[in-house]
Amino acid sequence: MQLKKFLSSDLKLGIMAGGQLGKMLIQEASKWDIKTYVLDPDEHCPAGGIASVYVKGSFKDFNDVYNFGKQVDLLTYEIESINIAALHKLKQEGLEIIPDPSVLEMIQDKGLQKEFYRDNGIPAASFRLYNSKNDILDAIVVNEIQFPFIQKLRKGGYDGRGVAVINDEYDIKSLLEGASVVEQKVEIEKEIAVIAARNEKGDIRCFPTVEMVFDSSANLVEKLVCPSGIPEDLSDKAKNIAAKVIDKLNMSGVLAIEFFIDKQGSILVNEMAPRPHNSGHHTIESVMTSQFEQHLRAILNLPLGSTMLKMPSVMVNLLGEKGYEGPVRYQGLDETLAIEGVNVHLYGKKITRPYRKMGHVTIIAKSADDAAAKAGIVKNTIKVKSWKENS
Ligand SMILES: Nc1ncnc2c1ncn2[C@@H]1O[C@H](COP(=O)(O)OP(=O)(O)O)[C@@H](O)[C@H]1O
Numbered sequence: 001m002q003l004k005k006f007l008s009s010d011l012k013l014g015i016m017a018g019g020q021l022g023k024m025l026i027q028e029a030s031k032w033d034i035k036t037y038v039l040d041p042d043e044h045c046p047a048g049g050i051a052s053v054y055v056k057g058s059f060k061d062f063n064d065v066y067n068f069g070k071q072v073d074l075l076t077y078e079i080e081s082i083n084i085a086a087l088h089k090l091k092q093e094g095l096e097i098i099p100d101p102s103v104l105e106m107i108q109d110k111g112l113q114k115e116f117y118r119d120n121g122i123p124a125a126s127f128r129l130y131n132s133k134n135d136i137l138d139a140i141v142v143n144e145i146q147f148p149f150i151q152k153l154r155k156g157g158y159d160g161r162g163v164a165v166i167n168d169e170y171d172i173k174s175l176l177e178g179a180s181v182v183e184q185k186v187e188i189e190k191e192i193a194v195i196a197a198r199n200e201k202g203d204i205r206c207f208p209t210v211e212m213v214f215d216s217s218a219n220l221v222e223k224l225v226c227p228s229g230i231p232e233d234l235s236d237k238a239k240n241i242a243a244k245v246i247d248k249l250n251m252s253g254v255l256a257i258e259f260f261i262d263k264q265g266s267i268l269v270n271e272m273a274p275r276p277h278n279s280g281h282h283t284i285e286s287v288m289t290s291q292f293e294q295h296l297r298a299i300l301n302l303p304l305g306s307t308m309l310k311m312p313s314v315m316v317n318l319l320g321e322k323g324y325e326g327p328v329r330y331q332g333l334d335e336t337l338a339i340e341g342v343n344v345h346l347y348g349k350k351i352t353r354p355y356r357k358m359g360h361v362t363i364i365a366k367s368a369d370d371a372a373a374k375a376g377i378v379k380n381t382i383k384v385k386s387w388k389e390n391s
């Protein structure tokens with residue numbers, strides 16, 4: 001049914017929410033003349049200005065999500081913290097929601113996610129579930145939990161929030177309150193990611209493996225390198241696991257999977273997200289089909305596009321500079337744009353804050369090393385500041 005509407009340019013695609021991923025999804029949808037509806041509480045959100053229709057409301061609120069769903073033909077999302085009860089009701093009433101709400105519901109809970117990996121033979125760090133901080137303290141006393149370990153709140157965490165690294169008893173003060181996963185601390189050599197896509201017919205394609213390099217002070221991806229530079233057999237292993245996971249989930253759309261490679265060279269799934277993902281920003285310029293177009297192809301049950309790498313790339317986030325908060329002012333854009341292979345994406349957020357994701361730059365070059373060298377220059381040239389300096 002949605003395909004017919006797509007072919008006649010009548011399709012109304014609903015997207016929750018209106019962040020940068022929503023904006024980039026709309027940029028691709030507009031190539032195919034799809035009408036896009038966006039739900040977001042902030043009328044100045046990145047996607048608000050380019051959606052065909054912006055709807056003010058919270059993706060966490062039952063009525064807002066339900067009423068939004070009633071206006072569209074097909075509903076998808078670029079964020080995970082959506083009101084699930086509203087999605088279930090909309091689905092019951094016949095709305096197509098892709099990926100399926102049941103997949104989102106499982107992924108919203110890191111405990112259920114870990115159980116899914118365990119039950120399906122997907123390699124991941126071993127874990128236990130606890131209902132509260134007190135239960136974790138009790139388990140430490142009886143030696144059921146040993147240091148070092150990682151505590152993750154089952155729900156609501158993102159960008160490192162909701163994750164506590166407990167190396168020894170002195171870190172116990174950092175334990176978080178709430179139902180949690182406690183998992184073994186992995187000796188991480190590298191963090192990599194693979195984005196898989198699947199359509200309803202069951203076709204699956206995986207994007208090239210990327211390496212994620214983290215900025216430890218911001219707990220955000222500092223740069224993304226593609227191809228990842230890990231041995232090809234490891235990269236193939238990651239892609240095979242990604243394909244197995246998306247198949248077991250029986251889902252349509254794109255699914256981003258983050259992995260650890262440990263010091264022994266073993267590969268472990270860390271977590272997944274059933275939506276376009278920041279680890280796929282570079283696909284816009286460096287891969288035959290971007291993750292956003294792939295998501296549209298997948299949710300419309302169209303043939304999936306080629307995931308062949310056109311050119312190596314490095315992606316760097318443009319984060320708000322420390323010490324600046326207020327209306328944004330970009331510095332060094334002109335010098336940056338003079339560099340060959342530089343692609344600047346500004347999300348359109350009006351206010352900058354320290355470490356806020358304000359944009360990204362993808363540099364494509366003949367080799368990943370060349371791209372990385374240019375990325376270093378870009379990082380030192382573009383600064384996201386404000387007129388006002390706070391300290
Ligand atoms: N079991 C683990 N062992 C070691 N480091 C971990 C482990 N789990 C998470 N981390 C570190 O914490 C970061 C954030 O954890 P993650 O589960 O990805 O949460 P988020 O939802 O905040 O991205 C990871 O990217 C990784 O660097």
Ligand SMILES: [Mg+2]
Pocket residue numbers: 159258271
């Ligand atoms: Mg993560």
